[in-house]
Amino acid sequence: MNETQTKTAAMTPEERIEYARSLIQKSDNVVIMAGIGVMMECGALxxxxxxxxxxxxxxxxxxxxxxxxxxxxxxxxxxxxxxxxxxxxxTSLTPTATFPAIEKLYRSGKLKGVITYTIYGLHNEFDIGNVYELDGSIHDNHCSKCQKKFPMEYIRDSVGMPVCDVCGSRIRPGIRLHGERMRNDILTDAVNAVSKADVLLVLGTNLFDTNVRYAVNHYQNEKLILITKHEHFTDKAADLVIHESVCDVLPKLV
Ligand SMILES: [Zn+2]
Structure with missing residues (x-):
């Protein structure tokens, strides 16, 4: 255990929240890694x-x-x-209090990037700066031939297979399918942000997840704050763990 882990392990839940708040307050480089838990709180399956x-x-x-x-x-x-x-x-999703909290953090100048492998693009409605969508987005669809872009609604409301209204070719969904590689440019930017981060906030996931693990491996400080409702045996690798809903805790930290 490092110094922070030893210090935080003995803390009460309230003390942990207060400590996380003070770490964020003192920092000018916070990076967020947002997992599926954040989306599940919004209603995603x-x-x-x-x-x-x-x-x-x-x-x-x-x-x-x-x-x-x-x-x-x-x-x-x-x-x-x-x-x-x-x-x-x-699936109809409703943004939780997590999103305005992230926006507040961004507007305070502390937040340098949000990394996510969720595909719903719910953050588009908020002013939160750089977002690295490792698995793409349901909103980034394009024609496989002429490259014309299509909104999510065009695909959702199409009858049968969605085709381009200009050239009639199939439309490629903007998400990364299993077996496809991540886009290198996005991955590089995400890893760069993590490697420069002072505080790394990991939300609604565990550190065992392959994508999370890959990014977290590049983190160089001892202020990794993990907020997740579901306990996992790898949680102890974080410097500070808060086992609660992200939407209940994050607004208290910013
Ligand atoms: Zn086309």
Whole structure:
């Protein structure tokens, strides 16, 4: 255990929140890593959950990862879009208090970047500066031939497979499918932000997740604050852990 971990391990929940607040207050370089937990608090489904995965398999006869893979998309595009439109694009999400809190942090000049691998782009409604979307966004769709861009609603409301209204070609969704590589430029920017961060706020995920782990490995300080409702055995690797909903805690910290 490092010095911060030893100090924070013995703290009460209230003391931890106060300590996290003081770390953020003293810092001028905060970076946020936002996970699926932040989106679940807004109403998003988590396909990694057993109950959801089971329902999808019953309904679509395939597991969510398979449907959301590049291989499936290429050969069974119609079924892919059926799933994508119903299960992802039709989910209605309501931003929680987390988002105005992130905006407040950005406007105070402390926040230098937000890294996320959630695809819903809910942050677009807020002024939060640089966002690195490692898995892309449901809002970044383009024609596979003429590159014309299409809003999410165009895909969601299309009948059957969405096609370009100019050239009739298929539209490529703006998200990274399983089996595809992350965009190198975005990954490089995200890693740069983490490596320069003074305070790293990891929200609504655990440190075991591959994407999180990759980014966190580049963090060089001892002020990694993890806020998550769901405990995980890797939580102890954080310098300070708060086991509560992100939307309940974050507004108290900024
Ligand atoms: Zn086109």
């Amino acid at each position: 988590n396909f990694d959950r057993d109950t959801e995965a089971y329902r999808i398999e019953e309904q679509y006869h395939q597991c969510p990862e398979e449907i959301m893979s590049a291989g499936f998309y290429n050969v069974r595009m119609e079924r892919f879009y059926d799933f994508y439109k119903k299960e992802i694009l039709s």
